Amino acid sequence: MNRVVKGLCLGVGSLALAAGYFIVRPPKMAPPKEIRVAMTPETVARGKYLYEVVADCDGCHGERNWGKQLAPVVRSGAGFTFPAEMGLPGKVTAPNISSDPVAGIGAWSDGEKLRAIREGIGRDGRALFPMMPYQSYRQMSDRDAEALVAYLNTLPAAADQHPRTEIDFPVSVLIKGAPAPVENPVPEPADRGEYLVKMGGCADCHTPKDKGAPIAGKELAGGEVFRVGKFTVVSANISPDVETGIGRMTEAAFIKRFHDYREYQQTPLPEATQRNFTIMPWLQFSRYSAEELGAIYRYLRKQKAIANKVTVHPES
Numbered sequence: 425m426n427r428v429v430k431g432l433c434l435g436v437g438s439l440a441l442a443a444g445y446f447i448v449r450p451p452k453m454a455p456p457k458e459i460r461v462a463m464t465p466e467t468v469a470r471g472k473y474l475y476e477v478v479a480d481c482d483g484c485h486g487e488r489n490w491g492k493q494l495a496p497v498v499r500s501g502a503g504f505t506f507p508a509e510m511g512l513p514g515k516v517t518a519p520n521i522s523s524d525p526v527a528g529i530g531a532w533s534d535g536e537k538l539r540a541i542r543e544g545i546g547r548d549g550r551a552l553f554p555m556m557p558y559q560s561y562r563q564m565s566d567r568d569a570e571a572l573v574a575y576l577n578t579l580p581a582a583a584d585q586h587p588r589t590e591i592d593f594p595v596s597v598l599i600k601g602a603p604a605p606v607e608n609p610v611p612e613p614a615d616r617g618e619y620l621v622k623m624g625g626c627a628d629c630h631t632p633k634d635k636g637a638p639i640a641g642k643e644l645a646g647g648e649v650f651r652v653g654k655f656t657v658v659s660a661n662i663s664p665d666v667e668t669g670i671g672r673m674t675e676a677a678f679i680k681r682f683h684d685y686r687e688y689q690q691t692p693l694p695e696a697t698q699r700n701f702t703i704m705p706w707l708q709f710s711r712y713s714a715e716e717l718g719a720i721y722r723y724l725r726k727q728k729a730i731a732n733k734v735t736v737h738p739e740s
């Protein structure tokens with residue numbers, strides 16, 4: 425048997441063993457926290473900023489108008505079923521997370537909401553598909569996570585019903601290894617830029633993947649292809665490489681790149697075309713202050729420079 429085939433067999437063998445192990449074992453989980461979050465105007469406002477800007481929850485959970493450039497959110501938290509052309513391993517829905525008690529999560533306790541967001545466990549104890557970025561949200565500070573839940577409690581009810589997520593075997597079994605309880609307390613972050621990059625899912629889009637796993641050595645180097653409807657967009661290289669990344673961009677130019685989209689918050693958006701189509705959350709992130717964008721820039725500039733030339737708007 426040549427080495428390649430042997431390696432493959434070993435790989436499949438250990439996958440089957442791992443699958444067997446996880447089939448009988450529930451995901452790692454702790455009971456939901458017994459907590460009622462503070463519903464003050466300050467916590468709700470902080471939660472709204474986290475929901476709309478920092479974590480862009482509606483990027484997945486909102487109903488969006490894909491016919492317009494930047495695909496604006498039309499109904500917050502109403503849920504979205506990902507189209508088949510995205511090539512996900514099964515049928516995936518980012519559920520209705522509005523306060524509707526039946527279609528949404530209005531009947532969940534605050535502790536159950538916190539656990540789903542940071543620990544990846546559904547109300548019924550199942551492992552959530554880790555496209556829901558709970559592995560990053562684990563590092564969301566207690567103060568921020570509780571503020572987020574306070575805002576979720578105020579999200580207007582949307583009655584939309586979506587099909588439940590159904591992940592294909594063996595991924596359905598392997599994802600049981602993703603959830604884990606959060607060790608409390610989770611303090612405020614030391615590096616604001618690092619925190620915003622984590623919460624904003626920059627690497628989820630800007631690091632290219634092979635079968636769903638980030639490719640080592642290509643961190644933040646772009647090149648991940650996104651197809652939505654008839655349009656295609658490719659993520660940019662945001663590593664500090666001088667030729668192909670953001671190595672030549674000054675901090676001021678970086679901030680301007682985002683703030684230029686502020687005018688789109690007032691004016692009607694142009695129709696989406698192959699030339700302008702993007703899923704980069706420009707509308708959301710343009711709301712960041714210059715200080716916050718500066719912190720993001722300085723964090724990105726400390727990462728490894730990786731040469732990778734990308735055409736973000738391919739001809740077809």
Ligand code: HEC
Pocket residue numbers: 474475479480481482483484485516517518519520521529537540541546547551552553555556557572576588589625
């Ligand atoms: C990249 C896409 C994505 C982003 C961003 C995202 N989610 Fe999710 N979320 C999902 C998907 C997909 C699921 C469903 C997973 C499953 O069913 O296994 C989910 C599940 C959930 C659930 C469990 C709901 C249920 O009915 O089981 C909650 C609560 C939730 N998300 C809240 C949030 C909040 C709050 C944010 C922002 C801080 C957020 N999500 C950001 C994709 C996303």
Ligand code: HEC
Pocket residue numbers: 483620621624625626627628629630650657658659660661662669670681702703704705709720736
């Ligand atoms: C949902 C996917 C997605 C997320 C999340 C995302 N990006 Fe992007 N980003 C893209 C795509 C696609 C492009 C290329 C198209 C464009 O420029 O709009 C892009 C372009 C950019 C550019 C322009 C680069 C250039 O050379 O002009 C910058 C800067 C950038 N992203 C930074 C970030 C940062 C910082 C974050 C996290 C805070 C982030 N992105 C999160 C998809 C994403």
